[in-house]
Amino acid sequence: MFSGSDTDLLERTARGDRDAFETLVRRNEAATGRFLARVLPADRVHEARNTTFLRVFTKAGTYGGGSVKSWIFKIAWRCAADLLREGGADRRATTTTADDALPARGLAPDAAAALDEERFAVRLSYEKLDAEDRALLWLCVVEGLALDHAARILQKPPSTLRYRLAKALERVRSDLVRTDVARTDTVRAEPARANPALTKSNLIK
16 A cells, blocks of 8 residues: 555556555545535445546546645536436435434433434535535535635636525525524624534534
């Protein structure tokens, strides 16, 4: 197994080094799978992930610098978008799983139940968004990417995504208010990360 950076591995992959490619896949397949699982139905994620890394292998020579992970996410989004356009993945992604029903560890029963309810409510609201907005929210909230980086992945103008991100966050917050999960004072807080209900732990599996 190689110990170099992802950039080194990608450069080796471009030269046909399959061992380097396998290491690159091992490093990035989990994050890529989680991203795809938030924009596609569960039964299409495996296909999209395999197609993503096939394209990574064949397009390694076109890598132009920057974050390798973001470059892979860009390819993954194109694969997901292809499936969405084909009409074979028009159902909502399923972000709630059996694991979500497990109590939060290390907390008192009442606190754990409240946290589980909050996470469940956030994910239900998240599922109502369309695929591109779910991808945008995932990239900016969970992956912590700047808006211009997310724009390059989704291939949309930052100004457009800034508006869409604000509307998506507003919709999620509104849903939480209606279900009494978020407190009114945190809903008004800025920036978006000030709302504890809209955190990485509430969107990630």
